[in-house]
Structures are given as structure tokens and as C-alpha cells.
Amino acid sequence: MELMDSIGPLPDINMKLWYLDDGSFVGPRTAVATLLSVLEIKGPLFGLHLNTSKCEVFWPSGDQQFLDFPPEVQRITEVAGGAELLGAPLCGSDAFFAMSVAKRIDKISDCQNRLSDLDDPQVELHLLRSCLGLCKLNHIIRTVPTNKITKELLRFDVNLRHCLESLSRSSISNEVWSQATRPIRLGGLGLREASRSAPAAFLGSCNSSRDLTSRLLLSCSLPFHQSNETSHVEREDQVSEITIPGELDCRSILSTLLPDNQDLQIRKMTQKEIQRLLDVSLSLHIQDSTPSIRDKARLNAISTPHSGSWLRALPNTNLGLVMSREEFLVALRLRLGIAVFPSSPLLVRCPCGQVIDKFGDHVLGCGSGPLRLKRHNALCDILYRYLLVDNAGSRREQCFSSESNDRPGDVFHPDFLQGKAAFFDISVRNSFTNHFINSCSTKAGAAAEAGEVQKDLRYDSDVTSTGASFYPMIVETYGTWSTYSLEIIKVIARKTSVLNKLPVSRIVCNIHEQLAVRLWQYNARMVLDRLHLVCHGE
Template sequence: MKRAVRDVELMRLLPQLKDPQSELLLLRSCMGIAKLFFGLRTCQPIHMEQATILFDKELRGVVEDIVVGGGPYFGDLQWRVASLHIRVGGLGLYSTVEVALYAFVASRALTWVLQDYILRDGGIYGMDSDFNIALDGLRDMLPTFDISSFASKDTVPQKAQHVLASRLFSKIVQDMEVNFDMTIRQKAVFGCLQASHAQNFLLAIPIDGLGQHMSPPVEYRIILRYRLMIPIFPIDEFFPVCRKSCLDQIGEHAVHCKELPGFKYRHDFVMDVLCDIFKRAGVSVKKEVPVNFLTDPQEGRSTLRPADVLVYGGIGRKHACVDLTRVSPLVGLRTGDFIVGQEALKAASSKVVKHEKACSDNQHVFIPFAFDTFGFLAPDVVDLLKR
């Protein structure tokens, strides 16, 4: 309990940084549950109950301050998403109440042989009632998961904690639609958050020199609010810039309106980052190169459109024209045929139809760099970055 209280006092100092990106990184890496993991793995969950409840309450308060800065709309759904693993769309800020059971069982099960060896002279073998009680609690938490392998030291999985954590988070994700009255949009957004690479931005170290630090703080908070399905604007009204669409509370139109200066800025920012990655990897590139052969199939002639990025000798000793395209992943919601990543894949396919033949005829390779605002990357993008 004392350790939990000290950790809570430490977490309360985070707002002094006035940098939500750094606060979230520190909270996830070394100031959150990381401070209690040793106790959770070595103490029977029933003895940690009071400490875990206190810690979770304070952790939620700190996360709420990081995301909304004291504002409204941070409810149970937002906390549920935030406390999930990054791999399944969360912020990686685990609930100690949920971790306590599987951490203790996994730790005891993996050290079974060692325990028997240490206690061999005392005639004590096997697990005690503490382990059995925790195992029963785990059965209640994961009723459809066969945990019989944890009841014998000969069948315990090598990565016991990983196995149990994966099963727990999978069950939580499956039950979310039942436990929360999620709208169609919320279900779609949550699906987007679970896509590969969607939450990778959370792992970025805030270094100004590498362009990985978001400033001012409101920018990072807006990203978190958008992903946690928290309203950004107070009411729905016409967008004052284009006057063509409704400025929805969630901020969907504001993010994707092409008449905003920020739309072109975000495109160019991704282009700059991509060029920087290539240069650091020793690959020769140039941005906005006038290749003079990218065509419009409807006109059948060159549009004089430059390649966003030209990679010299990048693919099979041929130059590669890389075309960046950012799309909204939620377009399909209106027609009822939403699929995660579908719009990015459509955009990539459209670009291929439009430019690939012209590039091929001129001994170039065309690569569509299509992605959506939640971080879904088209297969061609992943292949390019892995080269």
C-alpha cells in the first residue's frame, strides 16, 4: 500500500511538465503500473486489492488530465480504451486491478520448479492455497479459456504472462460492444485503432531535432481526443472556412477539409519525414521532382505533375516515383460497407491505375504511398519502408 501511495504522489507531479506527450510516455514507461509490477507478480491479488483500486482511481485521473486537461467527456469508454494494450488500440496504460490476477499466476507458475527446489528440505511441494485462489479468480475472469496448463509445472507455457495478457485483452475487446453502447462511428474508430501501425505514434520519443515532439500541447491532446472519440467542438455548425459541410463535434471534417492550410501542411510533413528516413538509410531521394510523364488517363497527356518523392535506383535499379495520398478511413460509414483500411486501399489502387503505366513506359516504378488518418498503411507502403 505504501508503494502505491508513493507512486500516486509521483504521478500527481506529471502536470508540472505541461507536455502531454512526455507525460503519457513517462506514465506508460516508468511511472504507471511499471512501479507496481513486482508487487503484482509476487503478492496474492487479494492482498493487493486495496492498493490496486487506489492506484487505478488515481491513474484514471492523471490520464484524464493528459487527454482533456480538466475538460469534459472523458468517461468509462475512454478509460476502457486507454487502459488497453497498444496492440489492440489502447494507450498501454494498464489497469492494475486487471493485471493483478494474471501477473501473480504467471509468476508463480513460471517459478514452480525453483520453488520446489528451494523448499525441498521442508517437504513442501506444489502450489499453496494462494495460487489456487488466484487461479480460480482467473477462471472467473476468462471462463472460455482453458487454464489447465497452469495447474501443472510440466505444462506451463514459457511465456505465461504474455499468454494470459493476450487472452484477457482479447476478451475485453470482444465484450466492449456489449459492455458499452457504442455508436456505429465509435465501433469504426475502435476498429481503426486496432489496425497495424495505428498506435505507433505513442512509441515516439519526443525529440525536437527529429521532428518527434508535438508542440504546442493542444496538438497532442487533440490527437488523443480524436482517437478516444471525445468531442472536439461544442456544437455542430457550418465550417467557417469552406462553408460546404457541417463542422461536426468530433472534428471529422476539420481534419480532412482540403481548403484548410493544414491539409497541405500534413501532406508535406509526411513527405519530409519520408525523405529524411530514406536519407538516413543512405538512399538517394528528392522530393517534388518534375518527371513530366505522370498522366491523367481521361486526358491522355502529361499533367506536368511532379512526383512527391523520387527514389533513385530504389527498386531493381529503377527510379521509383512515390505518390503520397492521405484519406479519411470513415468514408464507408455513410453507405454501411465500412471496412478498416478500405479507403486507403482504394486510393492506392486508383493511383496505380492512373500512373503506373506511364511510369513503366518511362522505365520508372510507381509506388502509391496511401495511408489514413488513423495510421493504416497500404501494403505497398509497408513493403517500401521495410526495404
């Protein structure tokens, strides 16, 4: 840092740390007070204007009036119960830790409770997950032992659950809440519980700082329980095995959340690695404890790659990523397994004559009315636009040949791979029909894979005989794409990236977000259309 370089060596300062414009210094009082004065003088030359009223000085013993420092500098004394650094309690009594974290949670909860004023559940969920969720506490749960703030973390989780109930306009059962706290890639909403994630965060912090802590202890004169004859090598080995206060309690908590033997290597893992173990453990527990075949099929479907892309898509009108309030609420309830049709002792029938179930399974595959075709066409339009970027000769509904009116694909590309023309045929399959629900409960994507085979049998040989390629692209109603379809989307992304210079991974995400939003948007519209009939008795 140029400012510190200009000041020169500071032999009396034992430690100096900077995080952006926040600095922390440890040393004799006179040395730290002198450094503060120098920063006030030289700081403005480098754009750093010191706000002494926000500076804090602390030492756990001795005269705590700190007469060497300007009067506006805050004195952290034993009377206050402890000290904070960068917004997190650093040391003090258990009551001080609890009080400090409680204040932080009160501020977060106040912001969370204001989300409902937006009256836009799509935006509310984005903000709740990305701005007002666990991320607001992460720096605290990485520095404070979990056992000191258990009650405060549970209070945070309760309010987080209340916010989900508010934005979903639904009562959230324990089972639904457990699903919602899973990451999106595992079928949840990404609303992590602080009480469950805190041990992973604290242990990850301990593991990442253990080497630094060991070096600091080796360089100081802190007493050890070894004899005076203990060698430096023996001392270094023992320091490398130090246990940070609160670490054992967190490891004990994690042992109750993880299957046997999975906690053995936690001492070497990062927070992310430990959290992944917790996520997978919770996901397997939910899947194994679900007795319903339908729920098993649903959980399988929403845990597949990119099936939750509509939840990650930032609302953007120009990209077609905005869902109406009603559409998003229906889509959210479908994902969480919450009934979308009112329970009634009387059988409610669809215009096609079939009974409408409370989860809308029949509705999502019903061909009565125009919405199923519109859903299909909306997905085709997205694919067509990306293929058009690669080749202006791409067309919709291209005939098989000049001598035939058969259309084997929804989109035609004249030169897709290896100089061959390509026909792309998109289809949406309902994984909750009687024909597929059992297979989908044991294998995710079973309906999509079966649809792919069916399309190949119907068109592939005829298309390939003309020198073209046939690509069936099958997606299930809850967003599961066949494995082959996922690979084709990657190829389309690679070809598009050559022209627009964006990373392939970003284009893959863009395609899936647009496809997923359109799919769930029309799923919701199909439900809302039938719900109108049910509510009005038509």
C-alpha cells in the same frame, strides 16, 4: 560472484541469493551473523560497502532479539506483523500485506499527482505509462496474492484514471477508460489497471517458479500426506503439482475475465502470455459492445500496426517528435473518441460550407485552407529524407519525363530496386467520410486500400511503361497504412540500415514515429484552426 568466491564454501548457509547488490541468506543465526561480519570486512575490497542500518534479520519463531547481530541491523519481529524482501511483503498477516502495499501506492500516487506540474501532456503520458504506472507495482503483484491487496489495487487504478483526466483535461467515461487501459497496439494508451493485471502477474510468477519450488520441497524434509512407502518418483510427481498459496484465488478471478475455456492452459503460461489473453479479450469486448459504426471504424483504425507510433515516440526536437500542448491534447481526444468541438444546438459550418461535427471528421479531410496540403507535404519530406540517405539523386516532385510536366509521384528515387527508378506518391485518406465509414467499420484500412487501387489505375501503367516503378503510399487520417505501404517502408528501412548500421527494426520504428507524429500534429492543427473559427463565431 567474485566476493562470494573469495569467502569460500558456506556449509551452514542453507540458501544464498543475490540480485545485483542485494543479498539474501538463510541459515542458523550464528552462521548468518558470521557471514555478515565477513561481508563487512571483505566487501570493500570488491566495491561493496555494507550499510548495516538497511539490513534486516527475520525468523518467525524463537528469540527475536537477535543478539548475535549488530544493533543497527533492523529486527523484523512478529510485533511488526510480517517481513519484506526487496520492497515486497514476504510473509505476515493480511493486514501487514495490505499496509505494506498501501505505503508503496501512497508514494507512487504522490509522484503521479505531481505530473500536472509539468504542464506538458506528451511528457506526462510518457512518464505515467513508462515510469509511474503498473511497472512500479509489478514486483509486488508478482509476489503478493491478489486477493490480499484488492482494495489497494483498486485505489491505485482510481488515481491512475484521475491522472489521465488531469493530463487530458477531459472527463473520462467508463468506456473511454476501458479503451485507455488497452495496450497501444490494440488502440489504447497502455495504462494498465493493476486490479486487472495482478492475477496475470501472480500466476505468471507462480508458473515460472514452480519447478524451483518443487526442487526445494524435494530437497527438504517437509511432511507430506503420503504413506511412508511413497516412492521418490511418486513424491516428485506430487510436488510438481503443488499449488502455491493464493494461486487458486487468482485463477478464479481470471476465469471471470476470460472467455470460456481460455483459462485451461494458464498454469503453463508466463505473465506476458496471460496478459495478452486479457488484452485481446478486453479489446474484443469493447469492439463487440460498441453500437456506433463510427466508433467501430475508429477502433479498427487505431488498432492497426504503427497507427499508435506517435504515442511511443519520445519527445525529441531534433527528430521532429515534439507536439505542442494543444496539439497533443486534441490528438489524444481524437484517439479516445472524445468530442473536440463543443456541442451546440446551432449548426456550425466550415468555411467550405459543410457542417462541422463534434468529432472533427469533416475537418480532417477538408481542403479549405492550407493545412491539408501542409500535412501532405510534411509526410513527403520525411520520406524524402530517408530516400536521400540511400541515394543522393532522390528528388521531390520529379516530372514524368523530359517531354511532360506530369508528376506521378511526390518523391523520385533513381535506383530503388533491381536497378529501376521509383516514383512514390503519398496520399492521406479520410476513413470517416460517408463513402468509407461503413467499410472501415468492418475492415481496418479499407479507405487506404481503395486509395491504393485508385492511384495504381491512374499512374501505374504509364510509369511502368518507362521502366520505372510506381509506389502509392496511402495512410488514413487516424494512422492506418495500406498493407503495401507498410512493406515499402520496410524496404526503405533495410536500404537505409546498410549505410547507418542501425537495426532495420529500429529504423522502421523511427520512420513510423516521425510519420505518425507529423500526421497527428497536422490533424490537431486542422482541428484547432476550425475551433478558432467556431469559438470566435467567424
